[in-house]
Amino acid sequence: MTVPAFPLININDDMTEISQIQNRPFSPQLANSLLSYYGSPLYVYQSDLLNHSISHITSSIPYANTFFQFATVTNGNTELLKLFNSQGWGVHANTPGDIYLGLKAGFSGEKIVYSGSNLNPEEMAQVLKWGVRTLNLDSLSQLELLYKIHQSFSGDLSSLKLGLRLNEPKLIKDSRIGVQPQEFPEAIKIAKSIGLKIQGLHFYRGTGTNATQAFTQIIDDVIEIGKLLPDWEYLDFGGGFGYPYHHDKIAFDWHEFGQELSHKLNKLSKAIKLIIEPGRAVIANCGTLLAKVVSVKWQGNKQIIGVDTTVGNLSVPSVHGGYRKIISWQEKPQSLWLTDVCGNTTYSRDYLGKNCQLPALEIDDMIGILDVGAYGYAMSSHFLHRPRPAEVLLDKESHRLIRKREDYQVLIDNQILA
């Protein structure tokens, strides 16, 4: 393949510059042996990176009465959930499926906080049967459903803790989620009819916020709203903390947030328990999607790379317009080219990356899509009818399979073949 004459960038023969541009999470030799061993495409998670993020977030919040719950909506692989368990975190569940995965990973019902939306009666009963005892409900109607369910529920609900997801238009615009402060008295009345109190306030700012001040500036308002609940015991502050996918741009400052929040909670006359439930912020950086180049063509000075994965395997860049850095694993690239990285279907949105800066690539070269630990595999689907990749857990140089690669059988599972 003839490479055109005018690259976007010429790289000096300087390894520091190359490694900064490449920003590899692990060595090309290791990437190569993983692909040879497990096949391509492949989700790879690094336990040391994940443990590091968990410790960093945990140590950033000095407030003594703090509990961390990992939001499994972002990644439901039970082997990863076990790492959170071993570091003393619990699970935040958005759905009954999140709870199921948490239980399968070894968490007890008490270590799972449910803060989801719109359960039907069977699901509400199931959540209680599974032993989940902290529920942050989203509407008065879900509270009324709880009232109905509890009447015929045979288990012990004495340890049930109820919270409300907050909808305060001054703090979160246009949110469908939550209960507004003027509805609190009615909520308290319904809870009382079950013999319970509203003890929790749950605040979720919306996902992917990198500006620390967007959180610190509203702590006082959230606390004031919590005080409207006469039996207030815990504050669940989300969720929604950002991750810097553009590595050179602003990153959420956990230390600043932790200091501010702890300082304000410590000033309260009553000891309030704090729950923090990070999703993407804790798990995004530990995941890389490895893939191989299957086609190369040039349109003028632009390189069009076809790879053996698709937006069915990683929907964020195409469906949600999110940026994920793509690297090649070449040892000493000399030049970078404007490059589109395209999936292995003709779907018009099947781009894993547009206008990337990559070396001139060849068939069988490897690429890595970085920071896909959150909303990566979890949001993959069978759209485009390509089975999903395998998942591997990397512990320094040793590795093991934590989810099998799917085969075509998965496309007809549950279909009735007459």
Ligand SMILES: Cc1ncc(COP(=O)(O)O)c(C=O)c1O
């Ligand atoms: C209540 C709640 N907490 C936490 C999360 C995780 O969000 P993020 O990945 O933005 O931290 C979600 C995501 O839907 C959520 O709804």
